Structures are given as structure tokens and as C-alpha cells.
Amino acid sequence: xxxxxxxxxxxxxxxxxxxxxxxxxxxxxxxxxxxxxxxxxxxxxxxxxxxxxxxxxxxxxxxxxxxxxxxxxxxxxxxxxxxxxxxxxxxxxxxxxxxxxxxxxxxxxxxxxxxxxxxxxxxxxxxxxxxxxxxxxxxxxxxxxxxxxxxxxxxxxxxxxxxxxxxxxxxxxxxxxxxxxxxxxxxxxxxxxxxxxxxxxxxxxxxxxxxxxxxxxxxxxxxxxxxxxxxxxxxxxxxxxxxxxxxxxxxxxxxxxxxxxxxxxxxxxxxxxxxxxxxxxxxxxxxxxxxxxxxxxxxxxxxxxxxxxxxxxxxxxxxxxxxxxxxxxxxxxxxxxxxxxxxxxxxxxxxxxxxxxxxxxxxxxxxxxxxxxxxxxxxxxxxxxxxxxxxxxxxxxxxxxxxxxxxxxxxxxxxxxxxxxxxxxxxxxxxxxxxxxxxxxxxxxxxxxxxxxxxxxxxxxxxxxxxxxxxxxxxxxxxxxxxxxxxxxxxxxxxxxxxxxxxxxxxxxxxxxxxxxxxxxxxxxxxxxxxxxxxxxxxxxxxxxxxxxxxxxxxxxxxxxxxxxxxxxxxxxxxxxxxxxxxxxxxxxxxxxxxxxxxxxxxxxxxxxxxxxxxxxxxxxxxxxxxxxxxxxxxxxxxxxxxxxxxxxxxxxxxxxxxxxxxxxxxxxxxxxxxxxxxxxxxxxxxxxxxxxxxxxxxxxxxxxxxxxxxxxxxxxxxxxxxxxxxxxxxxxxxxxxxxxxxxxxxxxxxxxxxxxxxxxxxxxxxxxxxxxxxxxxxxxxxxxxxxxxxxxxxxxxxxxxxxxxxxxxxxxxxxxxxxxxxxxxxxx
Ligand code: ANZ
Ligand code: ZN
Numbered sequence: 001x002x003x004x005x006x007x008x009x010x011x012x013x014x015x016x017x018x019x020x021x022x023x024x025x026x027x028x029x030x031x032x033x034x035x036x037x038x039x040x041x042x043x044x045x046x047x048x049x050x051x052x053x054x055x056x057x058x059x060x061x062x063x064x065x066x067x068x069x070x071x072x073x074x075x076x077x078x079x080x081x082x083x084x085x086x087x088x089x090x091x092x093x094x095x096x097x098x099x100x101x102x103x104x105x106x107x108x109x110x111x112x113x114x115x116x117x118x119x120x121x122x123x124x125x126x127x128x129x130x131x132x133x134x135x136x137x138x139x140x141x142x143x144x145x146x147x148x149x150x151x152x153x154x155x156x157x158x159x160x161x162x163x164x165x166x167x168x169x170x171x172x173x174x175x176x177x178x179x180x181x182x183x184x185x186x187x188x189x190x191x192x193x194x195x196x197x198x199x200x201x202x203x204x205x206x207x208x209x210x211x212x213x214x215x216x217x218x219x220x221x222x223x224x225x226x227x228x229x230x231x232x233x234x235x236x237x238x239x240x241x242x243x244x245x246x247x248x249x250x251x252x253x254x255x256x257x258x259x260x261x262x263x264x265x266x267x268x269x270x271x272x273x274x275x276x277x278x279x280x281x282x283x284x285x286x287x288x289x290x291x292x293x294x295x296x297x298x299x300x301x302x303x304x305x306x307x308x309x310x311x312x313x314x315x316x317x318x319x320x321x322x323x324x325x326x327x328x329x330x331x332x333x334x335x336x337x338x339x340x341x342x343x344x345x346x347x348x349x350x351x352x353x354x355x356x357x358x359x360x361x362x363x364x365x366x367x368x369x370x371x372x373x374x375x376x377x378x379x380x381x382x383x384x385x386x387x388x389x390x391x392x393x394x395x396x397x398x399x400x401x402x403x404x405x406x407x408x409x410x411x412x413x414x415x416x417x418x419x420x421x422x423x424x425x426x427x428x429x430x431x432x433x434x435x436x437x438x439x440x441x442x443x444x445x446x447x448x449x450x451x452x453x454x455x456x457x458x459x460x461x462x463x464x465x466x467x468x469x470x471x472x473x474x475x476x477x478x479x480x481x482x483x484x485x486x487x488x489x490x491x492x493x494x495x496x497x498x499x500x501x502x503x504x505x506x507x508x509x510x511x512x513x514x515x516x517x518x519x520x521x522x523x524x525x526x527x528x529x530x531x532x533x534x535x536x537x538x539x540x541x542x543x544x545x546x547x548x549x550x551x552x553x554x555x556x557x558x559x560x561x562x563x564x565x566x567x568x569x570x571x572x573x574x575x576x577x578x579x580x581x582x583x584x585x586x587x588x589x590x591x592x593x594x595x596x597x598x599x600x601x602x603x604x605x606x607x608x609x610x611x612x613x614x615x616x617x618x619x620x621x622x623x624x625x626x627x628x629x630x631x632x633x634x635x636x637x638x639x640x641x642x643x644x645x646x647x648x649x650x651x652x653x654x655x656x657x658x659x660x661x662x663x664x665x666x667x668x669x670x671x672x673x674x675x676x677x678x679x680x681x682x683x684x685x686x687x688x689x690x691x692x693x694x695x696x697x698x699x700x701x702x703x704x705x706x707x708x709x710x711x712x713x714x715x716x717x718x719x720x721x722x723x724x725x726x727x728x729x730x731x732x733x734x735x736x737x738x739x740x741x742x743x744x745x746x747x748x749x750x751x752x753x754x755x756x757x758x759x760x761x762x763x764x765x766x767x768x769x770x771x772x773x774x775x776x777x778x779x780x781x782x783x784x785x786x787x788x789x790x791x792x793x794x795x796x797x798x799x800x801x802x803x804x805x806x807x808x809x810x811x812x813x814x815x816x817x818x819x820x821x822x823x824x825x826x827x828x829x
Contacts, residue, residue, distance in 0.1 A: 275305060
């Protein structure tokens with residue numbers, strides 16, 4: 001066929017790959033493994049370009065390593081529970097299960113149309129009882145180990161979604177999903193004790209050498225380890241003690257007031273009668289604002305005086321006790337010793353309320369600080385202590401150690417390590433999620449701590465529901481309205497009991513799905529531990545950087561738990577993480593409905609074919625980088641593939657040509673170009689530099705066009721080889737046209753089942769040659785220059801060499817000798 005018509009070839013190859021099961025994993029038992037994974041999608045119905053790109057990055061890698069002889073696991077599945085399907089059901093009454101299945105069907109059809117190399121026999125759907133049963137199983141194992149517990153706590157209540165949402169989903173006081181205000185609410189909830197692993201998760205980051213630094217540092221900050229001290233300030237005229245947490249105990253002689261969180265339990269106790277009205281008003285005002293708003297970076301600091309005083313444990317001096325918006329009740333001890341001279345927030349606050357400022361740390365070098373009242377900003381660096389009693393003259397480091405040791409010895413404080421990370425509250429007042437396998441029995445469990453459902457009774461299935469009656473989006477959790485389901489019998493006494501009506505956060509689902517792919521229908525455990533030995537950790541994981549501190553931290557936590565449960569041998573789930581950049585519209589803004597600048601993948605596939613869509617997206621830039629959509633470049637990718645097609649069609653006469661003699665001239669030129677490109681493409685793919693790999697193939701095509709007609713047997717054989725190699729090199733990017741060309745050029749075997757050929761080292765030898773550089777006939781250096789470099793270029797390269805420069809320093813050049821392809825000599829005197 002003369003014309004490139006992708007629509008007539010792509011479907012055919014997709015069906016053949018499928019029929020021959022070529023992407024199945026576990027078919028090469030002796031071979032080394034590669035587990036290549038992309039973050040599983042929430043099936044939203046239509047794919048967007050971000051998905052296309054995400055999956056392509058993994059796909060190129062998977063196809064390449066399969067040809068390199070690896071046993072490759074490249075699976076796909078569905079993060080099928082979640083809010084959007086439930087919210088949509090509230091609007092139109094379509095059951096979330098029905099909608100989700102429809103979405104999966106259409107999403108999957110689109111994925112197939114792009115020719116991804118997935119092993120569909122391992123497909124996972126997290127909303128199936130077969131899957132979520134194991135969420136429940138994990139829950140019960142973790143409950144037994146104290147890693148799950150029930151707590152009363154302030155939760156982020158979204159006034160739009162009418163559900164609890166994670167801290168990470170609150171953006172500037174509003175819900176990330178629906179933009180409605182988020183309030184604090186006291187509710188019982190289930191939580192994972194992820195903070196038990198804070199230190200382990202932090203230490204583990206040091207081993208994640210192939211994760212983007214940006215992600216590991218975000219996790220580090222999120223976990224937020226602080227080394228410091230706790231110290232007791234006694235409330236003047238009372239027995240009460242205020243325990244503060246500080247990272248700078250060395251500054252305690254400069255503490256001029258103490259601040260409690262508005263909801264600290266001592267506020268009511270210490271407030272004096274004269275100050276009560278004002279304090280109560282402030283506390284009430286703070287209670288109405290969400291914590292995130294109250295403590296936002298830019299928020300102005302405000303507070304009120306309680307009327308009480310506290311005694312500094314080192315000086316015995318009284319300082320006023322305030323309450324203020326910027327102190328959090330759930331960080332450290334919920335109380336702060338304020339040192340305005342050395343802390344920026346305290347400085348701002350002290351200025352605002354005319355509180356004293358006292359310098360106690362002088363910089364070790366440079367200018368001395370003025371008196372506190374002349375200070376222009378807080379000086380937060382370590383230095384040397386002044387006006388600090390017996391500690392005066394010590395460095396901050398020494399003082400921190402000595403002061404904390406003294407507090408500890410006297411039982412008035414201690415060294416501490418504090419983490420900013422919180423436990424993970426995961427109860428949701430939603431229907432479309434995993435039921436929490438707990439029942440409440442008034443007789444056996446009057447405190448309502450919850451009785452776990454026996455493991456052999458799992459799964460606790462979601463009940464069938466009358467969608468419109470149950471999913472109203474209002475009031476109690478939907479499952480509480482399903483009487484036939486919520487009323488059950490107690491597993492202990494057999495009496496009447498009620499089920500927990502809350503469901504799990506869907507981040508639970510994505511904590512371990514990567515392990516479910518290993519044995520997707522295994523029913524003795526979440527997955528087969530023998531398979532975990534074979535496949536874990538995931539070698540390459542591709543996904544969006546927006547998951548830096550939720551999913552990517554949660555699944556690291558879960559992986560440690562899986563190891564403790566004896567299921568898997570690894571501490572970390574993923575060796576190499578690739579976070580892909582954003583696909584923007586031609587206007588440079590992220591493609592979205594909001595801007596109306598999206599390009600539907602299906603429209604590109606329809607118009608140009610999957611190979612063009614793939615080639616364009618991969619060529620548009622390195623995986624980690626954002627790029628702006630360009631219709632012109634899509635056209636360009638299509639033209640490139642057309643050139644490939646035409647080239648192969650033009651030379652069809654060479655198919656079957658062989659040659660056993662030597663290759664020279666044009667024939668050699670063809671072979672050199674082929675093998676050099678083969679080397680370049682392979683290396684670029686391994687570096688995930690797909691755009692340069694494609695650029696290499698483009699240059700290669702130009703060379704092949706440049707050689708014109710081929711006539712001698714050597715030339716014909718070289719061209720036949722060149723086009724077969726072209727097909728190989730195109731496979732990861734444009735797999736359909738690649739198989740079509742390979743077949744036309746005599747291949748009986750699908751490319752994925754072929755080996756990625758080794759390049760011939762003799763054909764890729766450097767285009768550079770060595771020159772000896774002499775000064776007055778004495779060898780001073782050896783340099784490498786391009787084969788075709790002329791005298792001036794060689795001389796410039798020789799003169800730039802440090803050793804040559806040194807040998808000629810201060811001397812005058814008398815003569816320059818140039819022996820082509822061998823040496824140069826500088827005669828100096
Ligand atoms: C006195 C002091 C002096 C402080 C100084 C800093 C500098 P990181 O590093 O983030 O852990 N702090 C303690 N608990 C707080 C709370 N519940 N809400 C708001 N702020 C709190 O920060 C620890 C520092 O943050 C602590 O050290 C305390 O201020 C403040 F020159 O104590 B510092
Ligand atoms: Zn009971």
C-alpha cells in the first residue's frame with residue numbers, strides 16, 4: 001500500500017496482540033523481571049491527555065524491556081470507588097456501580113485504541129467485593145496491632161460534599177473538590193496510626209535515590225521532624241503547669257510571654273475574671289474559623305491576654321499568658337514560649353501588642369544586635385548566648401543540650417522529637433466505598449469501641465440500595481439509612497447489633513493495589529506472597545506529582561505493614577518514581593473543562609491514528625516537563641510517520657536482499673546510520689529521554705532519504721536491514737506502524753516477541769579521532785576531535801588543553817606544525 005492510513009492498520013494489530021497474549025506477564029520465569037506501573041485511574045468516563053501521557057511513559061519502557069528479554073509486568077486497573085460517582089448519583093439517580101461500570105467500559109475502549117501494552121488478565125477493580133474484602137481484612141489485622149483506632153477529633157467537614165475530607169484536600173480553607181468552605185467538627189472517626197512510622201518513613205526516603213528530589217523533600221517536610229525540648233512554666237498563684245514545646249530552648253531567657261492555643265485545656269482555668277469576656281469572645285471567634293485558615297502563612301496574627309502569668313522555669317520571672325490564632329492545639333503541646341527577638345511570628349505579635357523584646361542570642365560573627373526595642377526583625381540564627389545566667393557565653397548548640405538535660409534531670413521537661421505528620425483519619429460518611437467491618441453491640445460493647453467482624457465473614461458487602469432514597473447527600477451516612485443492612489447480629493453474643501455505617505477513604509484502595517495485580521484472583525490473602533517475592537518492588541512507577549504527600553506516603557506506610565504481616569519482603573513499594581509534567585492547552589493553561597482548552601485523545605486518534613498521538617505526546621518534551629499542546633506539531637508527527645511509510649514503500653524491492661561481502665561507500669553509510677541510531681535510541685529510552693530517542697529516529701530517516709536509490713547488492717541488503725531496524729526502533733513509540741513495516745519486510749514474528757537487536761560496535765565507533773599534541777617535540781597531551789576537523793579546529797582544541805597551556809605559558813609561538821589525523825606540534829621559544 002502506497003498511502004499511510006493508520007485507521008486501516010491499527011485495529012488489526014491491536015487484535016493480534018490481544019489474541020496472541022503478547023503482553024502477558026509471568027511468561028518468562030527464568031528471565032529478570034521488570035514491574036512497570038502507572039497510577040491507576042479513577043474511571044471518569046473519558047480519557048484526557050494527561051492520562052495518555054502518563055500511560056505512554058510506562059508503555060514505552062514496558063515495550064522496550066520486553067524486547068530486551070525481561071519478564072515485564074505492566075498492568076492496569078480502576079480506582080473505582082469515590083465521590084464523583086456518588087455525587088453524580090445524588091444529582092441524577094444513576095447507581096454509582098452502574099455509572100462506574102459504564103465509565104470503565106468507555107475508558108477501557110479508549111485505552112485499547114491507543115495500543116498500550118497492558119496485561120489485561122490482571123485487571124483490578126477496587127469496587128469489587130473480591131478486592132475490597134482485603135481492605136477489610138487489612139483493617140482487622142491492623143486493628144489487632146493497634147494500627148487502627150477510633151478517636152474523637154476535630155475533622156475537616158466539607159459543607160459542600162457533606163463529608164469528612166483529609167487535611168491534604170483542604171486548600172486555603174475550601175474543599176479541593178467542590179470549592180465549598182471547610183469547617184472543623186468534633187466527630188468519632190477511625191484512624192490509621194501512620195505516625196508510628198514517621199521516623200521509618202523519613203529514614204526510608206534516604207534510600208529512595210531514584211525518586212525526584214522534589215517529592216522526597218515534600219514528604220520530608222510533611223513528616224516534619226523537629227528536635228527540641230519541652231519545658232514546664234508554672235502558672236503564677238496556682239499548681240497548674242503549662243508545658244511548651246520549643247526547638248530553641250537556648251532562647252528561653254528571652255521569653256517575654258507564653259501563648260496557648262485558643263482551644264488549649266488550660267485557657268478557661270487561667271483566665272482572670274476581668275479578662276473572661278474578651279477571652280471567651282476570641283475563643284468563640286476562633287472556633288468558627290477552620291484551623292487551616294486560622295494558621296495560614298499570610299494570616300495576620302491576633303490574640304488576647306488572659307490576665308494570668310506564668311513563671312519561667314530558668315529565671316523564675318513571671319511572663320504574661322496570651323492566647324493567639326497561630327498556635328495549634330494539636331502540634332507539640334499546644335503552647336509556646338514566645339521569644340520575639342529570635343522568632344519571626346513572635347516578633348510580629350510582640351510589635352503588634354507592645355510586648356517586650358529581649359535579645360539573648362548574639363551572632364557568632366559580624367555585627368552585634370541592638371537592644372530588643374531597636375531590633376528591626378527577629379534574628380533567628382544560632383549564635384552565642386547573652387543575658388542568659390549561667391548559660392551566657394555558650395553556643396546555641398551547647399545550650400540546647402545543657403538546658404534540656406537540666407530540665408530532664410529536674411523533671412520539669414525533656415528532650416523531644418515532634419513530627420508534624422498526623423495520624424490518617426479514614427472514615428467517610430459515604431456509600432460508594434469499602435464498608436468498615438465493625439459492629440456495635442450495646443450488650444458486649446457499651447462504650448461503642450466497635451467489634452470487628454470475624455475475618456471468615458468477610459467481605460461485608462455494600463448493600464443494594466434504592467439510590468434516590470439513600471443517596472441524598474444530606475445528614476447521616478447513607479448506609480445508616482439501609483435498615484436491612486445496618487441492623488445485624490453481634491458476632492459475640494448473637495444479639496441485635498448495628499453495623500458501622502461509615503466507609504473507608506479511597507486512598508486505602510490505592511495503598512496496595514500494586515500488589516493485587518500480582519495475583520488478582522488470589523483468595524487466601526490479599527496477594528500471593530510468592531508472587532510478591534518475584535515482582536516487588538515496582539521498578540518504575542509513573543504518575544502525577546500532585547500525589548506527593550497523600551497516596552505516595554500512604555502506600556509507603558502500607559508497604560511496611562504488609563512486610564510486618566509477612567506478605568511481602570520489601571520496605572519500599574517503588575524503586576524509581578517518575579512524575580510526569582502537565583499537558584497544557586495551546587493557550588499554556590492546564591487542559592481543563594474550565595478553560596475549554598482540552599483536546600480529546602479520541603479525536604486525535606480518529607484523525608491521525610494512535611501512532612501519531614503517541615509519537616507527538618512523547619516527542620513534545622521530557623516526561624517530567626510540562627508542555628503546551630500544538631496542533632502543528634501533531635501534524636508534524638503525522639508527517640514523520642508518513643515519511644517512514646513512504647520510505648519503506650519506496651524500497652520495497654530490497655526485501656529479502658542479502659549480502660555477504662564487505663560494505664563500503666553508500667552501503668556502509670546506511671549501516672553506520674542504522675547502528676548508531678539503534679544505540680542512541682536504546683540509551684535514550686533507558687534514560688527515559690523519549691523525545692531525544694524520537695529525534696534520533698527522525699535524523700535517521702533523513703539520512704536514509706539522503707542516500708537516494710540503492711542499486712548494488714550491498715546497498716540493497718543494507719537498506720533492507722536499515723528498515724527492519726527502523727521498525728524495531730519505532731516499536732515503543734509507534735507500535736502499529738512498526739509491526740506493519742516489520743511484516744512487509746519479511747518478519748513473521750510480532751516485534752514484541754523479537755529481541756531488541758544489539759548494535760554492531762564496529763559500526764558505531766566514535767566519529768572522533770585522537771591527536772597527539774607536542775610542545776617543542778615533546779608529548780604534552782592527547783586530544784580527541786571530530787574526524788573531519790580542519791587544521792584551525794584541531795589547533796584551537798589543542799590550545800585549549802590545560803597541559804598544553806601550561807607548557808607554553810610565557811613563551812612565544814615560533815611555528816605550528818600540523819600532521820593531519822596524527823599530531824600537532826607547537827614550537828615555542
Ligand atoms: C520558642 C522559640 C524561639 C521557637 C525561637 C522558635 C524560635 P517547628 O520547627 O515547626 O517544629 N511552636 C511550638 N508549638 C507550636 C504550636 N502548637 N503552634 C504554633 N507554633 C508552635 O517549630 C517549632 C517552634 O514553633 C517552637 O519553637 C515554637 O516556637 C513554635 F527563637 O519556641 B519555638
Ligand atoms: Zn454482643
